[in-house]
Amino acid sequence: MKMVFVNVMHELHDFDSTASISQPPVPLGVLNGVTPKTLQTSLVDEQTEALRFDGDVIAFSLATQYAAKVYRHADDLRAAGKKVILGGIHVTVCPEEAMRHADAVVTGEAETIWPAVCADLLAGKLQPRYDGSPTPPERMAPVDYRFFSGRKYLTPASLFATRGCNHRCTFCVSSHFMGPYRTKPLPVLEAEIDQLQELYPGAFLQFTDDNLLASRGYATELLALLRRKQRRFITMVTLDQLCDAGLLRELAASGCLGVAVGLESVDEDNCLSVGKRQNVGQPFPEAVRQANDLGIQVCALLMVGLPHDTPGRLARTLEYLSRVPCSLFDFRIMRIYPGSSLYQPMVARGEVAEAWWLAPEPVASNHFLPGHLRVHFRHPHFRPEELQRWALRLTCELDRLSAGAVAHALRVGRRAEAAKFATILLAARNRTVKQARKLLAQLERGTDFELAAA
Numbered sequence: 001m002k003m004v005f006v007n008v009m010h011e012l013h014d015f016d017s018t019a020s021i022s023q024p025p026v027p028l029g030v031l032n033g034v035t036p037k038t039l040q041t042s043l044v045d046e047q048t049e050a051l052r053f054d055g056d057v058i059a060f061s062l063a064t065q066y067a068a069k070v071y072r073h074a075d076d077l078r079a080a081g082k083k084v085i086l087g088g089i090h091v092t093v094c095p096e097e098a099m100r101h102a103d104a105v106v107t108g109e110a111e112t113i114w115p116a117v118c119a120d121l122l123a124g125k126l127q128p129r130y131d132g133s134p135t136p137p138e139r140m141a142p143v144d145y146r147f148f149s150g151r152k153y154l155t156p157a158s159l160f161a162t163r164g165c166n167h168r169c170t171f172c173v174s175s176h177f178m179g180p181y182r183t184k185p186l187p188v189l190e191a192e193i194d195q196l197q198e199l200y201p202g203a204f205l206q207f208t209d210d211n212l213l214a215s216r217g218y219a220t221e222l223l224a225l226l227r228r229k230q231r232r233f234i235t236m237v238t239l240d241q242l243c244d245a246g247l248l249r250e251l252a253a254s255g256c257l258g259v260a261v262g263l264e265s266v267d268e269d270n271c272l273s274v275g276k277r278q279n280v281g282q283p284f285p286e287a288v289r290q291a292n293d294l295g296i297q298v299c300a301l302l303m304v305g306l307p308h309d310t311p312g313r314l315a316r317t318l319e320y321l322s323r324v325p326c327s328l329f330d331f332r333i334m335r336i337y338p339g340s341s342l343y344q345p346m347v348a349r350g351e352v353a354e355a356w357w358l359a360p361e362p363v364a365s366n367h368f369l370p371g372h373l374r375v376h377f378r379h380p381h382f383r384p385e386e387l388q389r390w391a392l393r394l395t396c397e398l399d400r401l402s403a404g405a406v407a408h409a410l411r412v413g414r415r416a417e418a419a420k421f422a423t424i425l426l427a428a429r430n431r432t433v434k435q436a437r438k439l440l441a442q443l444e445r446g447t448d449f450e451l452a453a454a
């Protein structure tokens with residue numbers, strides 16, 4: 001029996017800011033590792049190839065944003081006699097919905113239950129629903145990255161060392177659903193690092209953990225391992241971690257080239273309104289400068305459309321951030337995901353449509369904007385197109401490749417003897433700003449058309 005694991009991308013993904021960091025779908029590699037050898041497995045990843053379904057069983061990973069697209073494929077495949085299995089974060093959050101489009105769904109982390117699912121499949125006794133459970137560290141096995149070989153990813157050496165997060169930001173889904181914070185045993189991680197070194201010599205490691213450094217004790221051991229392995233790496237950090245001078249020095253000494261920090265908003269009432277307490281009272285600009293002095297590039301992740309945003313505030317945000325030497329700014333419009341603690345109360349208040357991911361796009365400009373710029377909720381101070389314009393304007397202004405910005409990123413890169421990484425970042429910034437300009441022009445044209453039609 002042939003099983004195909006499928007990683008789908010949402011429409012217009014090429015215009016998404018995450019497109020510039022294409023990376024292997026590691027969770028599918030985790031599942032492949034625990035699939036019985038009697039099943040022949042392969043991978044189709046829409047980041048690197050067109051979708052095709054040459055197998056008897058098609059196993060999709062689902063996030064909310066492209067759930068409707070997967071359901072359409074799933075329905076067609078089942079009508080054609082194939083078996084469909086769905087799993088991933090959206091299935092975990094909306095299992096009943098997913099069950100309408102699948103022969104079986106698997107909720108939660110799946111690797112401990114997956115061998116049983118496959119056994120049932122092979123025996124012709126597939127159940128409609130399986131509930132996975134948080135994988136205990138002793139069951140975490142090294143991912144075999146040969147599953148992804150031959151594919152061109154921008155950051156192929158992508159891995160994670162921890163699961164879960166100790167914070168509970170109200171817009172976040174994974175921290176609410178994916179179990180308690182756990183750490184991978186270091187020998188398992190070391191085996192992955194060694195294999196990645198063999199497959200992609202010289203490529204920097206990209207940690208995709210929600211909160212890699214949440215446990216200070218584990219972080220120290222992990223950083224010591226990376227130092228010993230002499231591997232360069234990038235990771236996400238929380239703002240309080242970026243502002244921890246001791247941790248920053250440890251990161252730099254262990255080969256950290258860059259960090260992406262969840263800043264979300266420069267206004268503390270906004271951060272507090274979404275439960276981002278760890279951002280309050282932190283000296284962000286100073287921390288960026290300190291990181292830069294140590295040779296660490298900083299990418300700031302922000303959201304537009306937080307509860308206290310107003311046009312005046314966003315204008316001040318622009319002014320404030322233009323003085324902070326981040327190598328990249330990533331703006332996306334706030335999204336209200338099912339499973340986040342914002343979703344139900346906002347549905348009840350009529351501020352977001354129930355199951356918006358299945359409905360036709362409510363905003364005309366959503367049709368030609370990528371997922372991170374689509375609006376599905378009502379904001380007290382902005383019309384949807386205004387939020388979109390602001391997100392694009394902020395990107396155009398702050399990611400502009402001025403001579404000063406280029407010189408700064410190269411200087412930071414030279415400090416860590418990582419000029420190549422600096423050029424990769426500058427290329428990503430260039431691409432981001434060019435796409436934002438293009439989308440902004442398109443938005444102006446599209447809205448003009450809509451207004452004219454009205």
Ligand code: B12
Pocket residue numbers: 008009010013016018021022023024025026027028030031059060061062063064065066085086087088089090093106108109110111135160163164171172173174175178208209210332337338339371372
């Ligand atoms: C790394 C990451 C990415 C990487 C993806 C790398 C890759 N190619 O895989 C990048 C940066 C590209 C990315 C992009 C996006 N991401 Co993302 N991402 C993550 C992150 C931080 C880690 C994922 C991970 O590795 N988890 C660890 C593994 C072990 O857990 P897992 O993925 O859940 O997999 C387990 C189970 O879910 C299950 N499972 C998963 N797939 C399948 C499939 C089958 C068949 C079965 C049976 C089981 C199963 O078994 C796995 C092993 O136990 C998560 C947060 C999180 N912690 O999950 C967000 C997260 C998944 N992303 C999210 C979002 C919103 C996005 C984007 C839509 C962002 C955007 N552009 O607006 C895009 C979508 C990309 C796309 N496909 O179109 C949300 C999803 C929310 C939702 N309800 O859908 C999350 C949960 C973060 C959040 N906001 O809370 N992302």
Ligand code: SF4
Pocket residue numbers: 165166167168169172173174175210211238262
């Ligand atoms: S710090 Fe990040 S991963 Fe943790 S709860 Fe907040 S948004 Fe989610």
